[in-house]
Amino acid sequence: MTATRVIEPATEPVSQAEMKAHLRLTGTAEDELVGQLIAAARAQVEQETRRALISQGWRLYLDQWPAGRVVQLPVAPVQGISQILVFDEDGVPNALAETDWRLDKSTSPARVRVKPGAGLPSSAVMAIEIDFTAGYGASPSDVPETLRQSIRLLAAHWFEHREAGTELAMASVPHGLDRLLAASRVRLL
Structure with missing residues (x-):
């Protein structure tokens, strides 16, 4: 990660x-x-x-989904997730639908739970990218x-x-x- x-x-x-x-x-x-x-x-x-x-954009790279498909985001506080990309065997990115994951901001660190079977990554290194915004706000x-x-x-x-x-x-x-x-x-x- x-x-x-x-x-x-x-x-x-x-x-x-x-x-x-x-x-x-x-x-x-x-x-x-x-x-x-x-x-x-x-x-x-x-x-x-x-x-x-202050609000800033982050990208988390994963080789594969962790056990239970729950990903802890390493920076707090998380404001939201803009996209989750999963790369196939050919290196082509596929965006997960928002219905395939759920952001839990009630914990610290925040975490993302991905539905079973959604976004099966290839065996490549850094096959998953999660883009998120972290920070207390813009001011x-x-x-x-x-x-x-x-x-x-x-x-x-x-x-x-x-x-x-x-x-x-x-x-x-x-x-x-x-x-x-x-x-x-x-x-x-």
Whole structure:
């Protein structure tokens, strides 16, 4: 099972203006760096929690259906599935009808149950593709405040401790970040 982001988020959960206010910056000299730190902090928070913050497109590749034909989607929260493709022996994709599968968003991670006999893949590697949208929504205000605060804390830590070799710069995360992220982390089953 391999998952890849195929559509990047259209915006960041924390705006540059919010981050500059958090850092108490008034000039524009550090704007490019602040933007890069926000993006890097968002990516780190998403990786640590196994969550997509702003709506983004994902593709899950499978070699075959798992036991029971129940597929756990590796990123949360799932907004919906756009298509499920199954490749035949000749490599021709066939889309499963929406009546052949059911998305269960009540669990975390979300899962898809495929009807028995629907979409029999070939023996090829990556014979199944599931395209889905994950994230809390398209707007930064859709993202829970604890995750937005995690981004601000991490970006500020990296902004303040840019030099290598100091004890604080070598600290992996700012104090309290692990507690903020722990509550939102999607457990692996």
